[in-house]
Amino acid sequence: MTLQQHFEQLATYNQWMNTNLYDAAGKLSASELAEERGAFFGSIFGTLNHIAVADTIWLKRFATHASSSAKTLEVMVALPTPERLDQILFDDLKGLKAHRQWLDTVIINWVSALTDDDLSTTLSYHNIKGVASKRRYSSLIVHFFNHQTHHRGQASTLFSQAGVDIGVTDLLNLIPDES
Template sequence: MELQPHFELMASYNQWMNTKVYDVASKLTTAELSEERGAFFSSIFGTLNHLVVADTIWLKRFAMHPSSTARTLAVMIDLPMPQRLDQVMFDDLEGLKAHRRWLDTVIINWVGALTDDDLSTTLSYHNTKGVASKRCFSSLIFHFFNHQTHHRGQISTLFSQAGVDIGVTDLLALIPDEMEI
Protein backbone atom coordinates (compact mmCIF):
# COMPACT_ATOMS: atom_id res chain seq x y z
CA MET A 1 0.00 0.00 0.00
CA GLU A 2 1.33 3.41 -0.93
CA LEU A 3 1.22 5.52 2.24
CA GLN A 4 2.20 8.94 0.97
CA PRO A 5 -1.28 9.86 -0.40
CA HIS A 6 -2.74 8.95 3.00
CA PHE A 7 -0.27 11.23 4.74
CA GLU A 8 -1.13 14.01 2.27
CA LEU A 9 -4.81 13.54 3.18
CA MET A 10 -3.93 13.68 6.87
CA ALA A 11 -1.86 16.85 6.38
CA SER A 12 -4.78 18.48 4.56
CA TYR A 13 -7.18 17.34 7.27
CA ASN A 14 -4.82 18.68 9.92
CA GLN A 15 -4.70 22.10 8.26
CA TRP A 16 -8.47 22.18 7.68
CA MET A 17 -9.24 21.25 11.28
CA ASN A 18 -6.70 23.65 12.74
CA THR A 19 -8.26 26.47 10.72
CA LYS A 20 -11.69 25.53 12.09
CA VAL A 21 -10.38 25.27 15.65
CA TYR A 22 -8.71 28.67 15.55
CA ASP A 23 -11.74 30.29 13.90
CA VAL A 24 -13.89 29.07 16.78
CA ALA A 25 -11.25 29.96 19.37
CA SER A 26 -11.23 33.51 17.98
CA LYS A 27 -14.88 33.86 19.04
CA LEU A 28 -14.00 33.30 22.71
CA THR A 29 -12.53 35.75 25.16
CA THR A 30 -9.05 35.33 26.58
CA ALA A 31 -10.66 34.39 29.90
CA GLU A 32 -12.82 31.71 28.23
CA LEU A 33 -9.81 30.30 26.36
CA SER A 34 -7.72 30.18 29.55
CA GLU A 35 -10.44 28.87 31.86
CA GLU A 36 -9.54 25.67 33.73
CA ARG A 37 -11.84 23.04 32.24
CA GLY A 38 -10.43 19.85 33.74
CA ALA A 39 -8.58 18.88 30.57
CA PHE A 40 -5.14 17.28 30.65
CA PHE A 41 -3.63 20.59 29.54
CA SER A 42 -6.12 22.55 31.64
CA SER A 43 -7.75 24.86 29.12
CA ILE A 44 -8.48 25.35 25.44
CA PHE A 45 -5.46 27.63 25.22
CA GLY A 46 -3.27 25.13 27.10
CA THR A 47 -4.30 22.35 24.73
CA LEU A 48 -3.68 24.51 21.65
CA ASN A 49 -0.21 25.32 22.99
CA HIS A 50 0.44 21.62 23.67
CA LEU A 51 -0.30 20.78 20.03
CA VAL A 52 2.25 23.35 18.89
CA VAL A 53 4.77 21.99 21.42
CA ALA A 54 4.27 18.37 20.34
CA ASP A 55 4.31 19.20 16.63
CA THR A 56 7.52 21.18 17.12
CA ILE A 57 9.17 18.30 18.98
CA TRP A 58 8.18 15.74 16.34
CA LEU A 59 9.05 17.93 13.37
CA LYS A 60 12.47 18.64 14.87
CA ARG A 61 12.95 14.86 15.25
CA PHE A 62 11.77 14.25 11.70
CA ALA A 63 14.20 16.92 10.48
CA MET A 64 17.02 14.70 11.78
CA HIS A 65 15.91 11.78 9.58
CA PRO A 66 18.72 10.83 7.19
CA SER A 67 16.48 11.12 4.11
CA SER A 68 16.70 13.84 1.51
CA THR A 69 13.14 14.96 2.36
CA ALA A 70 14.32 16.00 5.82
CA ARG A 71 15.69 19.10 4.08
CA THR A 72 12.10 20.33 3.74
CA LEU A 73 12.12 20.52 7.56
CA ALA A 74 15.37 22.49 7.80
CA VAL A 75 13.32 25.47 9.03
CA MET A 76 12.59 23.49 12.19
CA ILE A 77 16.20 22.91 13.20
CA ASP A 78 16.86 26.40 14.52
CA LEU A 79 13.63 26.57 16.53
CA PRO A 80 14.21 26.08 20.25
CA MET A 81 13.29 22.63 21.54
CA PRO A 82 10.33 22.86 23.91
CA GLN A 83 11.32 21.84 27.44
CA ARG A 84 7.92 20.63 28.67
CA LEU A 85 4.79 19.22 27.05
CA ASP A 86 2.73 21.90 28.80
CA GLN A 87 5.06 24.74 27.84
CA VAL A 88 3.34 27.94 26.73
CA MET A 89 4.89 28.71 23.35
CA PHE A 90 2.74 31.80 22.79
CA ASP A 91 0.77 33.73 25.38
CA ASP A 92 -1.66 35.26 22.89
CA LEU A 93 -4.06 33.60 20.48
CA GLU A 94 -2.99 35.62 17.43
CA GLY A 95 0.68 34.66 17.84
CA LEU A 96 -0.26 31.01 18.40
CA LYS A 97 -2.62 31.07 15.40
CA ALA A 98 0.02 32.56 13.08
CA HIS A 99 2.57 29.97 14.19
CA ARG A 100 0.03 27.17 13.77
CA ARG A 101 -0.65 28.29 10.17
CA TRP A 102 3.09 28.32 9.50
CA LEU A 103 3.53 24.85 11.03
CA ASP A 104 0.67 23.47 8.94
CA THR A 105 2.34 24.79 5.77
CA VAL A 106 5.65 23.22 6.83
CA ILE A 107 3.84 19.90 7.43
CA ILE A 108 2.10 19.95 4.03
CA ASN A 109 5.35 20.74 2.20
CA TRP A 110 7.24 18.03 4.09
CA VAL A 111 4.59 15.35 3.56
CA GLY A 112 4.43 16.23 -0.14
CA ALA A 113 8.15 15.47 -0.44
CA LEU A 114 8.06 12.08 1.35
CA THR A 115 9.04 9.02 -0.68
CA ASP A 116 8.36 5.32 -0.23
CA ASP A 117 12.05 4.88 0.60
CA ASP A 118 11.74 7.44 3.42
CA LEU A 119 8.66 5.76 4.83
CA SER A 120 10.24 2.29 4.92
CA THR A 121 13.13 3.38 7.15
CA THR A 122 13.47 3.85 10.89
CA LEU A 123 14.02 6.97 12.94
CA SER A 124 16.27 7.07 15.97
CA TYR A 125 15.40 9.73 18.52
CA HIS A 126 15.15 10.45 22.24
CA ASN A 127 11.82 11.12 23.90
CA THR A 128 11.26 14.08 26.22
CA LYS A 129 12.60 12.04 29.15
CA GLY A 130 15.80 11.19 27.25
CA VAL A 131 14.90 7.57 26.50
CA ALA A 132 16.34 6.39 23.17
CA SER A 133 13.97 4.86 20.62
CA LYS A 134 14.25 3.52 17.10
CA ARG A 135 10.93 3.10 15.35
CA CYS A 136 9.39 2.70 11.92
CA PHE A 137 9.29 6.17 10.35
CA SER A 138 5.86 5.73 8.73
CA SER A 139 4.38 4.55 12.04
CA LEU A 140 5.75 7.66 13.76
CA ILE A 141 4.08 9.81 11.12
CA PHE A 142 0.78 8.01 11.81
CA HIS A 143 1.31 8.77 15.50
CA PHE A 144 2.08 12.41 14.69
CA PHE A 145 -1.28 12.90 12.96
CA ASN A 146 -3.22 10.72 15.41
CA HIS A 147 -1.89 12.78 18.33
CA GLN A 148 -3.20 15.97 16.73
CA THR A 149 -6.62 14.41 16.12
CA HIS A 150 -6.77 13.16 19.71
CA HIS A 151 -6.17 16.58 21.24
CA ARG A 152 -8.41 18.39 18.76
CA GLY A 153 -11.15 16.00 19.90
CA GLN A 154 -10.52 17.21 23.44
CA ILE A 155 -10.65 20.81 22.23
CA SER A 156 -13.98 20.09 20.53
CA THR A 157 -15.35 18.94 23.90
CA LEU A 158 -13.92 22.01 25.63
CA PHE A 159 -15.62 24.19 23.01
CA SER A 160 -18.91 22.41 23.76
CA GLN A 161 -18.40 23.19 27.46
CA ALA A 162 -17.91 26.85 26.46
CA GLY A 163 -21.16 26.77 24.47
CA VAL A 164 -19.70 26.88 20.95
CA ASP A 165 -19.99 24.31 18.17
CA ILE A 166 -17.02 23.58 15.93
CA GLY A 167 -19.20 21.88 13.29
CA VAL A 168 -18.19 18.87 11.22
CA THR A 169 -14.86 17.37 12.29
CA ASP A 170 -14.86 14.06 10.44
CA LEU A 171 -12.02 13.18 8.08
CA LEU A 172 -14.78 11.83 5.85
CA ALA A 173 -15.58 15.42 4.87
CA LEU A 174 -12.28 15.56 2.92
CA ILE A 175 -12.44 12.11 1.32
CA PRO A 176 -13.77 12.47 -2.23
CA ASP A 177 -16.79 10.43 -3.22
CA GLU A 178 -15.82 7.79 -5.79
CA MET A 179 -18.77 7.90 -8.17
CA GLU A 180 -19.37 4.78 -10.24
CA ILE A 181 -19.53 5.34 -13.98
Template sequence: MGMQQDLELMASYNQWMNAKLYEAASQLTPAELIEERGAFFGSIFGTLNHIVVADTIWLKRFATTQTASARTLAVMVDLPMPARLDQVMFDDLPGLKAHRQWLDTVIINWVAALTDDDLETLLSYHNTKGIASKRRYSSLIVQFFNHQTHHRGQVSTLLSQAGVDIGVTDLLALIPDEQQAKL
Protein backbone atom coordinates in the same frame (compact mmCIF):
# COMPACT_ATOMS: atom_id res chain seq x y z
CA MET B 1 -4.88 5.05 -2.27
CA GLY B 2 -1.29 4.46 -1.14
CA MET B 3 0.51 5.45 2.03
CA GLN B 4 1.76 8.72 0.48
CA GLN B 5 -1.77 9.75 -0.50
CA ASP B 6 -3.09 8.81 2.95
CA LEU B 7 -0.45 10.98 4.62
CA GLU B 8 -1.23 13.88 2.27
CA LEU B 9 -4.90 13.50 3.22
CA MET B 10 -3.95 13.59 6.91
CA ALA B 11 -1.81 16.71 6.39
CA SER B 12 -4.74 18.41 4.64
CA TYR B 13 -7.11 17.30 7.39
CA ASN B 14 -4.70 18.63 10.02
CA GLN B 15 -4.58 22.04 8.34
CA TRP B 16 -8.36 22.16 7.79
CA MET B 17 -9.21 21.18 11.37
CA ASN B 18 -6.69 23.56 12.89
CA ALA B 19 -8.20 26.43 10.90
CA LYS B 20 -11.67 25.44 12.17
CA LEU B 21 -10.50 25.18 15.79
CA TYR B 22 -8.71 28.52 15.79
CA GLU B 23 -11.68 30.23 14.14
CA ALA B 24 -13.96 28.78 16.81
CA ALA B 25 -11.54 29.64 19.62
CA SER B 26 -11.40 33.24 18.42
CA GLN B 27 -15.06 33.57 19.44
CA LEU B 28 -14.05 33.27 23.10
CA THR B 29 -12.53 35.92 25.31
CA PRO B 30 -8.91 35.54 26.47
CA ALA B 31 -10.25 34.69 29.96
CA GLU B 32 -12.48 31.94 28.52
CA LEU B 33 -9.56 30.53 26.52
CA ILE B 34 -7.34 30.13 29.57
CA GLU B 35 -10.12 28.98 31.92
CA GLU B 36 -9.24 25.70 33.66
CA ARG B 37 -11.59 23.10 32.17
CA GLY B 38 -10.17 19.85 33.53
CA ALA B 39 -8.50 18.79 30.27
CA PHE B 40 -5.05 17.14 30.13
CA PHE B 41 -3.53 20.55 29.50
CA GLY B 42 -6.08 22.50 31.52
CA SER B 43 -7.62 24.98 29.16
CA ILE B 44 -8.50 25.34 25.50
CA PHE B 45 -5.46 27.57 25.08
CA GLY B 46 -3.23 25.15 27.02
CA THR B 47 -4.32 22.28 24.77
CA LEU B 48 -3.77 24.29 21.57
CA ASN B 49 -0.30 25.20 22.86
CA HIS B 50 0.41 21.53 23.64
CA ILE B 51 -0.39 20.49 20.08
CA VAL B 52 2.11 23.09 18.81
CA VAL B 53 4.70 21.87 21.34
CA ALA B 54 4.30 18.22 20.32
CA ASP B 55 4.33 19.06 16.60
CA THR B 56 7.51 21.06 17.09
CA ILE B 57 9.21 18.22 18.96
CA TRP B 58 8.27 15.66 16.31
CA LEU B 59 9.12 17.86 13.34
CA LYS B 60 12.52 18.61 14.88
CA ARG B 61 13.07 14.84 15.28
CA PHE B 62 12.02 14.17 11.69
CA ALA B 63 14.37 16.95 10.53
CA THR B 64 17.38 15.07 11.95
CA THR B 65 17.10 12.17 9.50
CA GLN B 66 19.09 11.68 6.34
CA THR B 67 15.88 11.34 4.33
CA ALA B 68 15.03 13.20 1.14
CA SER B 69 12.12 14.92 2.84
CA ALA B 70 14.19 16.17 5.80
CA ARG B 71 15.39 19.11 3.67
CA THR B 72 11.86 20.54 3.80
CA LEU B 73 12.15 20.56 7.61
CA ALA B 74 15.37 22.60 7.71
CA VAL B 75 13.25 25.54 8.94
CA MET B 76 12.63 23.56 12.15
CA VAL B 77 16.28 23.07 13.08
CA ASP B 78 16.84 26.55 14.53
CA LEU B 79 13.60 26.59 16.55
CA PRO B 80 14.23 25.96 20.23
CA MET B 81 13.28 22.52 21.48
CA PRO B 82 10.34 22.83 23.88
CA ALA B 83 11.40 21.97 27.42
CA ARG B 84 8.03 20.60 28.58
CA LEU B 85 4.87 19.20 27.02
CA ASP B 86 2.84 21.91 28.77
CA GLN B 87 5.15 24.74 27.74
CA VAL B 88 3.36 27.90 26.62
CA MET B 89 4.84 28.68 23.21
CA PHE B 90 2.77 31.85 22.71
CA ASP B 91 0.78 33.79 25.27
CA ASP B 92 -1.93 35.06 22.93
CA LEU B 93 -4.23 33.42 20.41
CA PRO B 94 -3.19 35.54 17.39
CA GLY B 95 0.50 34.64 17.91
CA LEU B 96 -0.29 30.96 18.43
CA LYS B 97 -2.61 30.94 15.40
CA ALA B 98 0.00 32.51 13.11
CA HIS B 99 2.59 29.96 14.24
CA ARG B 100 0.06 27.13 13.81
CA GLN B 101 -0.64 28.24 10.23
CA TRP B 102 3.10 28.33 9.53
CA LEU B 103 3.58 24.86 11.03
CA ASP B 104 0.71 23.49 8.96
CA THR B 105 2.37 24.78 5.79
CA VAL B 106 5.65 23.16 6.86
CA ILE B 107 3.78 19.87 7.43
CA ILE B 108 2.03 20.02 4.03
CA ASN B 109 5.36 20.64 2.25
CA TRP B 110 7.17 17.93 4.22
CA VAL B 111 4.52 15.28 3.59
CA ALA B 112 4.46 16.12 -0.13
CA ALA B 113 8.23 15.51 -0.24
CA LEU B 114 8.12 12.09 1.48
CA THR B 115 9.45 9.18 -0.53
CA ASP B 116 8.94 5.44 -0.14
CA ASP B 117 12.51 5.20 1.14
CA ASP B 118 11.77 7.89 3.74
CA LEU B 119 8.78 5.93 4.99
CA GLU B 120 10.92 2.79 5.50
CA THR B 121 13.62 4.67 7.44
CA LEU B 122 14.13 3.97 11.11
CA LEU B 123 14.22 7.08 13.28
CA SER B 124 16.39 7.04 16.39
CA TYR B 125 15.35 9.61 18.98
CA HIS B 126 14.97 10.24 22.71
CA ASN B 127 11.57 10.98 24.17
CA THR B 128 11.00 13.89 26.53
CA LYS B 129 12.07 11.69 29.47
CA GLY B 130 15.34 10.80 27.73
CA ILE B 131 14.40 7.23 26.81
CA ALA B 132 15.96 6.12 23.53
CA SER B 133 13.78 4.63 20.79
CA LYS B 134 14.23 3.49 17.22
CA ARG B 135 10.99 3.21 15.23
CA ARG B 136 9.76 3.11 11.66
CA TYR B 137 9.35 6.60 10.20
CA SER B 138 5.98 5.81 8.58
CA SER B 139 4.53 4.59 11.89
CA LEU B 140 5.81 7.69 13.67
CA ILE B 141 4.14 9.91 11.09
CA VAL B 142 0.86 8.09 11.74
CA GLN B 143 1.43 8.70 15.49
CA PHE B 144 2.18 12.38 14.73
CA PHE B 145 -1.21 12.84 13.02
CA ASN B 146 -3.07 10.66 15.54
CA HIS B 147 -1.75 12.76 18.43
CA GLN B 148 -3.04 15.93 16.81
CA THR B 149 -6.46 14.38 16.23
CA HIS B 150 -6.63 13.17 19.83
CA HIS B 151 -6.03 16.61 21.30
CA ARG B 152 -8.13 18.45 18.71
CA GLY B 153 -10.98 16.19 19.81
CA GLN B 154 -10.46 17.43 23.35
CA VAL B 155 -10.46 21.04 22.16
CA SER B 156 -13.66 20.51 20.14
CA THR B 157 -15.34 19.11 23.27
CA LEU B 158 -14.13 22.04 25.39
CA LEU B 159 -15.35 24.49 22.76
CA SER B 160 -18.72 22.75 22.64
CA GLN B 161 -18.97 22.95 26.43
CA ALA B 162 -18.20 26.68 26.13
CA GLY B 163 -21.09 27.07 23.68
CA VAL B 164 -19.07 27.20 20.44
CA ASP B 165 -19.98 24.76 17.64
CA ILE B 166 -17.08 24.07 15.27
CA GLY B 167 -19.21 22.15 12.78
CA VAL B 168 -18.19 19.02 10.89
CA THR B 169 -14.96 17.47 12.14
CA ASP B 170 -14.90 14.11 10.37
CA LEU B 171 -12.02 13.21 8.07
CA LEU B 172 -14.75 11.82 5.82
CA ALA B 173 -15.53 15.41 4.77
CA LEU B 174 -12.19 15.51 2.89
CA ILE B 175 -12.31 12.02 1.33
CA PRO B 176 -13.55 12.24 -2.26
CA ASP B 177 -16.64 10.18 -3.13
CA GLU B 178 -15.22 7.93 -5.84
CA GLN B 179 -18.65 6.98 -7.12
CA GLN B 180 -19.56 10.62 -7.81
CA ALA B 181 -16.08 11.28 -9.23
CA LYS B 182 -16.73 8.69 -11.98
CA LEU B 183 -20.06 10.21 -13.08
Protein backbone atom coordinates in the same frame (compact mmCIF):
# COMPACT_ATOMS: atom_id res chain seq x y z
CA MET C 1 -3.66 5.13 -2.72
CA THR C 2 -0.07 5.10 -1.54
CA LEU C 3 1.04 5.63 2.04
CA GLN C 4 2.40 9.04 1.08
CA GLN C 5 -0.99 9.99 -0.41
CA HIS C 6 -2.64 8.95 2.87
CA PHE C 7 -0.22 11.20 4.74
CA GLU C 8 -0.96 14.05 2.32
CA GLN C 9 -4.65 13.59 3.04
CA LEU C 10 -3.96 13.65 6.78
CA ALA C 11 -1.85 16.81 6.41
CA THR C 12 -4.72 18.49 4.55
CA TYR C 13 -7.17 17.30 7.22
CA ASN C 14 -4.83 18.59 9.92
CA GLN C 15 -4.73 22.05 8.33
CA TRP C 16 -8.49 22.15 7.80
CA MET C 17 -9.27 21.15 11.38
CA ASN C 18 -6.74 23.55 12.84
CA THR C 19 -8.32 26.37 10.82
CA ASN C 20 -11.71 25.40 12.27
CA LEU C 21 -10.34 25.28 15.83
CA TYR C 22 -8.64 28.66 15.60
CA ASP C 23 -11.72 30.21 13.99
CA ALA C 24 -13.70 28.89 16.97
CA ALA C 25 -11.06 30.20 19.39
CA GLY C 26 -11.47 33.65 17.87
CA LYS C 27 -15.08 33.66 19.12
CA LEU C 28 -13.95 33.47 22.74
CA SER C 29 -12.27 36.02 24.96
CA ALA C 30 -8.75 35.48 26.25
CA SER C 31 -10.15 34.66 29.70
CA GLU C 32 -12.58 32.10 28.24
CA LEU C 33 -9.72 30.47 26.30
CA ALA C 34 -7.56 30.33 29.43
CA GLU C 35 -10.35 29.11 31.73
CA GLU C 36 -9.47 25.88 33.56
CA ARG C 37 -11.86 23.27 32.18
CA GLY C 38 -10.46 20.10 33.76
CA ALA C 39 -8.79 18.92 30.57
CA PHE C 40 -5.38 17.27 30.55
CA PHE C 41 -3.79 20.57 29.50
CA GLY C 42 -6.30 22.58 31.50
CA SER C 43 -7.81 25.05 29.10
CA ILE C 44 -8.62 25.40 25.43
CA PHE C 45 -5.54 27.61 25.08
CA GLY C 46 -3.38 25.08 26.95
CA THR C 47 -4.60 22.29 24.66
CA LEU C 48 -3.92 24.30 21.49
CA ASN C 49 -0.45 25.14 22.80
CA HIS C 50 0.21 21.47 23.59
CA ILE C 51 -0.61 20.42 20.02
CA ALA C 52 1.85 23.03 18.73
CA VAL C 53 4.47 21.88 21.28
CA ALA C 54 4.15 18.23 20.28
CA ASP C 55 4.18 19.07 16.56
CA THR C 56 7.33 21.13 17.07
CA ILE C 57 9.05 18.32 18.98
CA TRP C 58 8.15 15.72 16.36
CA LEU C 59 9.01 17.90 13.37
CA LYS C 60 12.40 18.65 14.91
CA ARG C 61 12.94 14.88 15.31
CA PHE C 62 11.81 14.22 11.75
CA ALA C 63 14.27 16.91 10.59
CA THR C 64 17.12 14.68 11.81
CA HIS C 65 16.03 11.79 9.56
CA ALA C 66 18.51 10.85 6.86
CA SER C 67 16.12 11.39 3.97
CA SER C 68 15.52 13.82 1.17
CA SER C 69 12.22 14.88 2.76
CA ALA C 70 14.02 16.01 5.93
CA LYS C 71 15.44 18.93 3.96
CA THR C 72 11.97 20.48 3.96
CA LEU C 73 12.17 20.53 7.77
CA GLU C 74 15.43 22.48 8.02
CA VAL C 75 13.33 25.48 9.12
CA MET C 76 12.51 23.54 12.30
CA VAL C 77 16.13 23.16 13.38
CA ALA C 78 16.45 26.81 14.43
CA LEU C 79 13.41 26.64 16.69
CA PRO C 80 14.05 26.01 20.37
CA THR C 81 12.99 22.56 21.51
CA PRO C 82 10.13 22.75 23.99
CA GLU C 83 11.18 21.47 27.40
CA ARG C 84 7.74 20.39 28.63
CA LEU C 85 4.59 19.07 26.99
CA ASP C 86 2.53 21.73 28.76
CA GLN C 87 4.85 24.56 27.78
CA ILE C 88 3.10 27.72 26.60
CA LEU C 89 4.76 28.74 23.33
CA PHE C 90 2.69 31.88 22.88
CA ASP C 91 0.78 33.95 25.43
CA ASP C 92 -1.76 35.21 22.92
CA LEU C 93 -4.06 33.62 20.37
CA LYS C 94 -2.77 35.78 17.52
CA GLY C 95 0.82 34.55 17.95
CA LEU C 96 -0.22 30.93 18.47
CA LYS C 97 -2.51 31.02 15.42
CA ALA C 98 0.22 32.44 13.19
CA HIS C 99 2.62 29.75 14.42
CA ARG C 100 -0.02 27.06 13.85
CA GLN C 101 -0.59 28.23 10.28
CA TRP C 102 3.16 28.20 9.67
CA LEU C 103 3.49 24.69 11.17
CA ASP C 104 0.66 23.40 8.98
CA THR C 105 2.42 24.72 5.88
CA VAL C 106 5.68 23.09 6.99
CA ILE C 107 3.83 19.79 7.52
CA ILE C 108 2.19 19.90 4.07
CA ASN C 109 5.51 20.66 2.37
CA TRP C 110 7.32 17.90 4.30
CA VAL C 111 4.68 15.25 3.62
CA SER C 112 4.60 16.08 -0.09
CA ALA C 113 8.36 15.40 -0.21
CA LEU C 114 8.17 11.96 1.46
CA THR C 115 9.26 8.99 -0.63
CA ASP C 116 8.62 5.27 -0.29
CA ASP C 117 12.29 4.86 0.62
CA ASP C 118 11.88 7.38 3.46
CA LEU C 119 8.83 5.60 4.80
CA SER C 120 10.49 2.18 4.91
CA THR C 121 13.30 3.31 7.22
CA THR C 122 13.57 3.90 10.95
CA LEU C 123 14.15 7.01 13.01
CA SER C 124 16.35 7.11 16.08
CA TYR C 125 15.43 9.81 18.58
CA HIS C 126 15.20 10.63 22.29
CA ASN C 127 11.90 11.42 23.94
CA ILE C 128 11.44 14.49 26.11
CA LYS C 129 12.75 12.53 29.13
CA GLY C 130 15.89 11.51 27.21
CA VAL C 131 14.91 7.88 26.58
CA ALA C 132 16.31 6.58 23.29
CA SER C 133 14.02 4.94 20.74
CA LYS C 134 14.32 3.62 17.22
CA ARG C 135 11.04 3.11 15.38
CA ARG C 136 9.67 2.76 11.88
CA TYR C 137 9.47 6.22 10.32
CA SER C 138 6.06 5.65 8.71
CA SER C 139 4.60 4.47 12.04
CA LEU C 140 5.91 7.59 13.76
CA ILE C 141 4.20 9.72 11.13
CA VAL C 142 0.94 7.87 11.82
CA HIS C 143 1.45 8.62 15.52
CA PHE C 144 2.16 12.28 14.70
CA PHE C 145 -1.19 12.71 12.93
CA ASN C 146 -3.09 10.53 15.42
CA HIS C 147 -1.78 12.63 18.32
CA GLN C 148 -3.08 15.80 16.71
CA THR C 149 -6.49 14.23 16.14
CA HIS C 150 -6.64 12.99 19.73
CA HIS C 151 -6.04 16.43 21.23
CA ARG C 152 -8.22 18.23 18.69
CA GLY C 153 -11.00 15.90 19.87
CA GLN C 154 -10.37 17.11 23.41
CA ALA C 155 -10.40 20.71 22.20
CA SER C 156 -13.69 20.05 20.39
CA THR C 157 -15.26 18.99 23.69
CA LEU C 158 -13.84 22.04 25.47
CA PHE C 159 -15.25 24.34 22.78
CA SER C 160 -18.63 22.63 23.12
CA GLN C 161 -18.53 23.20 26.89
CA ALA C 162 -17.81 26.88 26.15
CA GLY C 163 -20.85 27.05 23.85
CA VAL C 164 -18.91 27.17 20.57
CA ASP C 165 -19.66 24.70 17.78
CA ILE C 166 -16.56 23.99 15.68
CA GLY C 167 -18.61 22.23 13.01
CA VAL C 168 -18.07 18.87 11.38
CA THR C 169 -14.79 17.21 12.32
CA ASP C 170 -14.82 13.97 10.35
CA LEU C 171 -12.02 13.16 7.92
CA LEU C 172 -14.79 11.67 5.80
CA ASN C 173 -15.65 15.20 4.66
CA LEU C 174 -12.32 15.42 2.83
CA ILE C 175 -12.51 11.99 1.20
CA PRO C 176 -13.89 12.38 -2.34
CA ASP C 177 -17.00 10.44 -3.30
CA GLU C 178 -16.02 8.09 -6.10
CA SER C 179 -19.45 6.94 -7.19
